[in-house]
């Protein structure tokens with residue numbers, strides 16, 4: 001059933017940015033070597049099931065651990081294992097499998113027992129295929145199966161939210177993901193997930209600015225009473241679980257924990273398509289569609305890439321100039337800043353954004369007309385020229401300046417806290433119950449306040465610092481959450497996120 005348009009208070013709609021990825025998909029070459037982290041997505045680290053010198057084929061499981069919450073990891077290529085060693089991977093020390101490719105065929109060995117007529121399979125087989133494919137590790141809480149792939153059991157899931165809202169400044173193209181047969185495959189993927197989680201109500205959240213797509217889904221699902229469709233405003237950070245759950249279900253979120261702790265699973269479109277591919281086509285998760293975008297890229301496109309491919313190989317020849325000042329993974333506002341191009345990509349990659357940045361100080365920059373920047377845009381000029389493309393440069397011009405109490409950060413904060421006030425407390429070292437009562441633990445670290453601040457104050461950094469100092473002083477976030485929620489899988493969630 002189609003539900004009325006919904007949105008949330010606060011947030012920010014990013015419009016008209018230079019360097020958006022075009023709905024074009026290019027298949028990257030099979031890499032000559034891959035480096036495969038034995039921990040990917042929502043999973044603890046798994047044990048290697050191969051050793052140096054072993055021959056492996058594309059799709060073969062090379063690491064699994066059925067005792068901990070995890071999902072198997074596969075070889076993305078046909079080749080020889082050269083080494084297994086611990087390496088630093090995004091500030092975590094993880095075992096990596098180094099494989100040299102010996103045959104660049106694109107063939108992928110399929111999982112045994114898959115069926116295009118998936119409805120004929122038993123539930124047990126469907127869960128096994130989802131687990132063995134590795135797709136169960138996608139998104140923030142994984143996909144529950146009877147194996148230890150998530151912190152909840154499939155029967156305990158009350159709500160399944162699938163989102164394709166796209167509220168970041170740079171998103172994977174929804175039209176590309178759902179083009180051709182993928183549109184129906186996606187729907188089959190939803191039906192598989194519903195079969196897996198029989199007690200769940202399914203909520204499909206779509207971008208309200210895509211009326212044709214919404215109409216197609218409404219037609220397709222008109223006879224289905226277990227699925228509702230929600231047109232949502234594509235306002236950042238609508239895609240965050242903390243915002244999606246209250247917007248759709250009108251219920252509170254246990255900040256600092258996972259939606260799965262309250263019996264809700266949130267998945268994106270690539271995860272649902274991955275479920276279909278695992279069950280109906282037997283494909284393990286060794287390829288990702290990644291948006292290569294931003295004003296510092298020569299071309300703004302999507303690449304289909306084997307996991308384990310080194311970033312340096314992918315970037316070769318794609319950047320304007322020698323090297324961009326700033327490359328960010330997965331989110332312009334909250335993503336990891338890339339400095340080491342020798343690292344490989346894994347299942348969790350969605351976007352690689354390259355931006356040109358001007359760090360030079362500009363005299364009275366906050367008073368300049370905001371035609372091309374976001375934190376300066378509250379001028380009449382930006383309204384007069386709405387079609388001028390903006391440059392997403394993360395607004396690091398000049399140095400931090402005093403707060404001018406413009407309240408912009410307060411207006412856009414999606415969880416209704418007061419960033420400028422909290423940052424002042426933290427800066428002055430007033431770390432006590434006051435900042436707890438002002439809701440510092442509710443900060444979801446979306447980065448919006450820092451992004452829009454015209455004085456360039458790194459507000460989110462102060463939020464994180466205040467949060468950490470409170471915990472060091474023994475103020476546990478759980479004190480604010482646990483009395484109000486009956487959380488499931490608490491210890492398991494802590495176990496996976498701590499590793």
Ligand code: SF4
Pocket residue numbers: 402403404405406407408409410419420452453454455456457459
């Ligand atoms: S946006 Fe920046 S300058 Fe404006 S109130 Fe917030 S901290 Fe102060």
Ligand code: SF4
Pocket residue numbers: 412413414415416417419442443444445446447448449450459460463
């Ligand atoms: S205070 Fe936290 S939740 Fe609010 S805008 Fe800043 S980073 Fe986002």
